[in-house]
Amino acid sequence: MPVFQAFYVSENEDKTFSNQIIERSTDDLPAGDVLIRVKYSSLNYKDALSSIGNRGVTRNYPHTPGIDAAGIVEASDSEAFTVGEQVIVTGFDLGMNTSGGFGEYIRVPAKWVVKLPRGLRLKESMILGTAGLTAALCIDKLIKNGLTPDKGKVIVTGATGGVGTMAVMILVKLGFDVVGVTGKAEGEVFLLGLGAKEVVSREAVNDQSGRPMLKGIYAGCVDTVGGNMLATILKSMQYNGVVSICGLVQSPELPTSVFPFILRGVSMFGIDSSECDIEWRKQMWKNLARKWKPEGMQTITKTVSLKGLPKEIKKILKGGQMGRVVVRL
Structure with missing residues (x-):
């Protein structure tokens, strides 16, 4: 052998x-x-x-x-x-x-x-990899639950990481206005280069006021970090906002209340790309090879x-x- x-x-x-x-x-x-x-x-x-x-x-x-x-x-x-x-x-x-x-x-x-899938080369599939598949699953869940580009901004946390980068690129390809969150000094130039409309610091989405609700800014979110950043974004969602979560880089804890869910109808979905349904997985790879394929x-x-x-x-x-x-x- x-x-x-x-x-x-x-x-x-x-x-x-x-x-x-x-x-x-x-x-x-x-x-x-x-x-x-x-x-x-x-x-x-x-x-x-x-x-x-x-x-x-x-x-x-x-x-x-x-x-x-x-x-x-x-x-x-x-x-x-x-x-x-x-x-x-x-x-x-x-x-x-x-x-x-x-x-x-x-x-x-x-x-x-x-x-x-047709339309994708072996190397391109690994540029995407688990990061791209996870981002696609997150975005697919948001779209299937009503998110469209005309609804408003979509915020991506951990936006310079693997999943975050892919989420930004796919959302831009699909016509969404993307807000990227990063704590890296060079992250703003990187994310604007990917097509993000706006870049905010980690501090901007780390509310410490204790208020149960904040101004509704975002229509959708792909969250890779968890913790208080996710809690802040949940409080900042618009009515019927949708959130996909797939990571816990900041913390596995979620210091929030039920208010975003029962006062604004916010929906939150957990994404696991490791064991997800094989047919859903195949469909996401087809999407990534064609209409969702990130440019550059x-x-x-x-x-x-x-x-x-x-x-x-x-x-x-x-x-x-x-x-x-x-x-x-």
Whole structure:
């Protein structure tokens, strides 16, 4: 069976963690229906956590992270996939407790695999990756619950992160007026370059007044941070405003009241891209390949090899990453 290179994270005797690039055999991969030769992966915050030994992400080491992978079917025991097909795998257990996309091969269950839709290249699918899929799911939920461009502004928190960046780009493509939230000095120029109409600081959406309601400003929201920022935005939604939430970078706590929901009819939806329905997942990839495909994706993307991963992992853990990092295998 093929020998391949993989980014490998190991636990040391002193309980610290280190990484190296090693050669592995496909015989070492877990059981699964489809063997995929990985061409591209992408770096997500969850991958960075797995790379430093976070047990909330990865229970057992040594391990190869990478929750995203795009490549070519090498072998298949499933009638749904044939050798040579281009495919995408994101989420489920890939890169968490199953050997992930930071290796040249993965073996996974067929139910995790999506065929690369027409209109999308393998590299483009990894510029999008879990971040793009999550953003698409958030936006789809908002649109299905009444959000249209004429309703008003849509605010995106954590707007320079992976999901936030993709949410801004997709919403702009769909004709929405987007307000991006960032705490980075260089974030304003970055977000305005993506097409955001307005950029506000974290402090501007961190209300400490204790008031249960604020002026209704926003028609929609994609929130990636949680905490008091989300609570502030909920109080600032217009009547029948809609909010999709998918992250907890600031906090998992939500210090709010029922007032936004019962006085303004605000609706809030939780999004989980990891285990979402496969048919919804397929539809979102089709959207991302066609009418929702962000323009200028290459301009916000840095491409690295496995050797370049450690530097980028340190950067994302420090909150210094903007745009997307694609890993070329």
